[in-house]
Amino acid sequence: MKNFLLLNKLLHLYRTPEDQTYRMLFVDESTVKKILTWENTFKAVEAAMQRVSDGRIVQKPRIMTFIPNTSNVMGTMPGYLQDKQFGALGCKIVTSFPNNAKLENPLPSVNANIMILDETTGIMKAVIAGTEITTQRTAAASAVATKYLYVNQSKPCIVLAVLGTGVQGKIHAEMFRHFFHFQEVRLWNRTKETARSLAEELNKKYNTDSFKYYEDNESCVRGADVIVTTTNSPVAIVRLSWLKPGAHLNAVGANRHHFNELDKEVYRNGDLFVDSVETSQAEIAGLDSVADNLKGEVGAVINGTLKNSPNDRITIFNGIGKFLRYRIGVVPQKELQILRL
C-alpha cells in the first residue's frame, strides 16, 4: 500500500482556514476507476470484515426502499467506524434497477454514491461515486470469504463455476482467476449468448482458453470446487446433489430475492458465513429456518475467534454489502493533485 494514503487525511486538507468549514470534494467514477486496484480493494474489505467482527463499528441494518410494482430498490447504508486510521462517518446510497441492463443503451443495474461526513462537526466532506467501488468491493468480499473459508484450508482451486454473467459475474470470474489461479472458469447465464460472448472476450483478453461457456447450470456446477452465483433469480439455480463435498459457494445475488439462488437443502447441509450477523439476521429472509447452520462472520474467522469448518463441509458465504467496506482504503493520496478542487 506504499502509494496509498487514506481519504480522511486527504479531507483534512479541505478545511479552509477562514471559516473552518469544509469544501465539498467530489470524486467521480472515472477518477475512482483510475485509482482503485483489486489488491487494495481486497485489503480494504479484509480489514473492514475484521473490524465488523471486532465490534468497532456502529452499523445498523440498511434501509431498503422497494419501489412499488417494480423490481427496483434503493438501499441506504449509514455507518460509523471509530478508528484513528480508518475512521469514518458516512452513508452509501445504492440502487438496483435490474432493467437498466436491458435498455437500448444499457446502464449498470447497480449504481451507488458514498457520502463522507466530518466526525467532529457532522459536515459533509465528500461525495464519492460508488458504482465501481461497489462492483469491485462485492467481488472482493467473495474473494476474502473464499480465501479464509476455502483457499487457506489447502483445498483445490481447479474449477470455478460462475452462474450469471452480468457485471458481478464478469468481475468475479476475472478476480477469482487472478487471486486464486483457477485452471478452468466455467460461465453460465440465463441468456446463453451473454455467457458465450463473455467466455470469448475473456479468453481473448487473457490469451487463454480457461474460460468455458456452459449451456446448463447443472453441468456448470457439477465438479466445481468453488461456485459463485450473481443473478436476480427468484428460484434456486444450484442444488445440493450437484455439489462436491467441501465445495465453497458465494451467493451474491441480492435483490428482492435474498437467499434464493441456492436451494434450501444447500443451506441445511452447509455452514453459512456472513459479513455481519446483525445485519444478515435483519435482512436475509428465511435465515431463521437455517439458524443452526449460521456459523458466524468471516471477520471472526480472520481474527481467529471462530473456527473454520471441517474440510469436507460445504461452506457458503452470503454477503449483504456494507457502507464501511467502501470507506476504507479507497482513495490513495498519490491522487491528491487530481482530486484537489
Ligand SMILES: NC(=O)C1=CN([C@@H]2O[C@H](COP(=O)(O)OP(=O)(O)OC[C@H]3O[C@@H](n4cnc5c(N)ncnc54)[C@H](OP(=O)(O)O)[C@@H]3O)[C@@H](O)[C@H]2O)C=CC1
Ligand atoms: N451482495 C451485494 O453486496 C451485492 C449484490 N448484488 C446483486 O448481484 C446480482 C447481480 O448484479 P449485477 O451483476 O450488477 O447485475 P446485472 O444486471 O449486470 O446482471 C444480472 C444477472 O442476473 C441474471 N438474471 C436476472 N434475472 C434472472 C432470473 N430470473 N434467473 C436467472 N438469472 C437472472 C441476468 O441474466 P440475463 O443476462 O439473462 O438477464 C444477469 O446474468 C443482483 O442480484 C444484485 O442485486 C450486486 C452488487 C452488490
Ligand SMILES: O=C(O)C1=NCCCC1
Ligand atoms: O450492498 C450493495 O451494494 C448492494 N446490495 C444489494 C443490491 C445491489 C447492491
